[in-house]
Amino acid sequence: MRTRVALPAQLRLTRLAHFTPADEITLAYAMSQARIVRARRELQSDGRPITEPQLIVDGWAARIRLMPDGRRQIMSFLLPGDLIGLCHQPAPVAISTVIALTEITVCTPPSPCESPTFAEAYATSEALDEAYLLAHITRLGQMAARERILDLLLELDERLELAGLSQHGRFRVPLTQELLGDTLGLTSVHINRMLQQARQMGDLTWKGDRVELHDRPALMAAVGRVRPRVRADMQI
Amino acid sequence: MRTRVALPAQLRLTRLAHFTPADEITLAYAMSQARIVRARRELQSDGRPITEPQLIVDGWAARIRLMPDGRRQIMSFLLPGDLIGLCHQPAPVAISTVIALTEITVCTPPSPCESPTFAEAYATSEALDEAYLLAHITRLGQMAARERILDLLLELDERLELAGLSQHGRFRVPLTQELLGDTLGLTSVHINRMLQQARQMGDLTWKGDRVELHDRPALMAAVGRVRPRVRADMQI
DNA sequence: CGCGTTCTTGATGGGGATCAAGGTGAGTGG
DNA sequence: CCACTCACCTTGATCCCCATCAAGAACGCG
Numbered sequence: 001m002r003t004r005v006a007l008p009a010q011l012r013l014t015r016l017a018h019f020t021p022a023d024e025i026t027l028a029y030a031m032s033q034a035r036i037v038r039a040r041r042e043l044q045s046d047g048r049p050i051t052e053p054q055l056i057v058d059g060w061a062a063r064i065r066l067m068p069d070g071r072r073q074i075m076s077f078l079l080p081g082d083l084i085g086l087c088h089q090p091a092p093v094a095i096s097t098v099i100a101l102t103e104i105t106v107c108t109p110p111s112p113c114e115s116p117t118f119a120e121a122y123a124t125s126e127a128l129d130e131a132y133l134l135a136h137i138t139r140l141g142q143m144a145a146r147e148r149i150l151d152l153l154l155e156l157d158e159r160l161e162l163a164g165l166s167q168h169g170r171f172r173v174p175l176t177q178e179l180l181g182d183t184l185g186l187t188s189v190h191i192n193r194m195l196q197q198a199r200q201m202g203d204l205t206w207k208g209d210r211v212e213l214h215d216r217p218a219l220m221a222a223v224g225r226v227r228p229r230v231r232a233d234m235q236i
Numbered sequence: 237m238r239t240r241v242a243l244p245a246q247l248r249l250t251r252l253a254h255f256t257p258a259d260e261i262t263l264a265y266a267m268s269q270a271r272i273v274r275a276r277r278e279l280q281s282d283g284r285p286i287t288e289p290q291l292i293v294d295g296w297a298a299r300i301r302l303m304p305d306g307r308r309q310i311m312s313f314l315l316p317g318d319l320i321g322l323c324h325q326p327a328p329v330a331i332s333t334v335i336a337l338t339e340i341t342v343c344t345p346p347s348p349c350e351s352p353t354f355a356e357a358y359a360t361s362e363a364l365d366e367a368y369l370l371a372h373i374t375r376l377g378q379m380a381a382r383e384r385i386l387d388l389l390l391e392l393d394e395r396l397e398l399a400g401l402s403q404h405g406r407f408r409v410p411l412t413q414e415l416l417g418d419t420l421g422l423t424s425v426h427i428n429r430m431l432q433q434a435r436q437m438g439d440l441t442w443k444g445d446r447v448e449l450h451d452r453p454a455l456m457a458a459v460g461r462v463r464p465r466v467r468a469d470m471q472i
Numbered sequence: 473c474g475c476g477t478t479c480t481t482g483a484t485g486g487g488g489a490t491c492a493a494g495g496t497g498a499g500t501g502g
Numbered sequence: 503c504c505a506c507t508c509a510c511c512t513t514g515a516t517c518c519c520c521a522t523c524a525a526g527a528a529c530g531c532g
Contacts, residue, residue: 073377095363123323127324130366136373137301144487186488231326426519426520429480478530479529481525481527484521491515492513496509500507
């Protein structure tokens with residue numbers, strides 16, 4: 001095996017638990033069995049049984065809910081290294097639809113029974129997921145439009161950084177303003193105006209899919225953001 | 237042991253998995269070791285280590301988040317039979333504060349290692365919790381004030397019914413209009429106006445802490461609500 | 473009875489929705 | 503190489519839902 005820079009998904013997972021070389025190999029093998037899913041395809045359907053979990057190796061997905069009248073809410077984004085469909089109850093049924101936002105690569109993650117390391121990594125990942133859901137509730141319930149946008153971008157930066165996909169506040173997001181609106185409970189028109197304002201204020205640069213947050217500590221203070229912490233023994 | 241009507245918490249838990257008589261006894265013993273927590277006390281503190289899980293035997297609690305400037309968001313309500321602090325990662329840290337809304341009774345739930353039944357019940361409960369968080373995100377992101385209120389009340393009805401605490405849409409809620417506002421991202425003033433409107437429209441009755449939803453099927457249709465389903469083999 | 477919490481009501485204002493066009497840019501095909 | 507198209511972004515005008523501010527009424531509760 002050649003030495004090489006870890007893939008984003010690999011990097012993220014290995015930061016969530018203490019991986020042994022053997023675990024690394026198990027993970028690398030699982031990831032080598034990946035498959036491609038085209039953009040807009042469903043990875044999981046609300047109300048349908050879940051057969052097995054999936055690990056996002058590359059690309060972005062989203063957990064969405066459609067209301068009967070067509071309104072759409074994006075509950076969360078799924079990034080490289082994130083897991084889909086982890087459930088512990090018998091006969092699990094999906095409680096949200098997951099769609100690929102870009103073309104993505106997924107694989108079946110190693111079973112948590114294979115090594116306690118994986119059980120630990122998945123449990124940590126689940127705890128983080130819950131923390132992000134709670135953060136999203138606070139965003140939607142308490143924040144004004146500008147705060148929602150900045151807070152979400154700060155969260156994406158943190159999460160992408162964990163996978164090595166953000167450096168110094170610079171990262172790529174495959175999101176349209178309409179997707180952002182459906183995430184933040186705002187219209188795309190209003191997202192547009194707020195983004196322009198944020199650019200004018202020097203908060204960020206956003207061209208194509210490239211985003212740069214200029215002064216993250218200042219932005220965090222401005223929106224009252226604190227990094228979620230789910231373990232006392234690690235920096236996550 | 238005398239035969240008697242099951243306690244709410246007991247009833248809820250035993251509906252989440254297939255309990256054997258031995259499991260019932262284990263649970264009853266755990267619940268007999270309950271302790272009282274006064275209203276407004278914290279059961280868990282955001283950012284502090286979690287030592288052991290807790291089972292709500294009686295009373296209401298809430299998961300809340302306080303923003304640095306004093307804004308408060310209630311993420312969810314915890315009802316009899318609900319669990320607090322279930323975590324699977326090592327050295328877990330609380331990601332939200334839990335406060336008692338009323339005087340409540342809590343106990344340490346039987347360990348999931350004690351019997352697979354408990355592991356199953358807890359896993360099912362966790363899945364339901366996640367479903368409710370997702371539902372809350374959709375409420376805050378997509379619904380108008382009237383819809384948010386009715387949808388939340390319908391959810392509380394369903395959950396209380398599972399614990400035997402709601403009959404035919406009649407149940408008790410220890411919530412002030414301000415708490416409702418902090419839950420739904422609205423001011424108490426607006427909650428007040430919307431509730432009066434709902435009363436006038438004949439949607440509900442609310443006197444003191446007694447709520448009655450008059451035509452639940454109609455209300456569910458009005459707000460586009462569907463019952464969450466987390467298991468294919470049970471009606472939950 | 474007095475007092476704090478909660479509920480209620482009115483007046484006013486603003487943040488964001490809605491509606492409607494037009495602009496931009498990348499891909500497509502003749 | 504240039505029209506064409508489609509998705510996305512941008513901008514302006516108008517409206518309304520809900521926040522805010524303020525004050526009173528009702529309700530427990532010691």
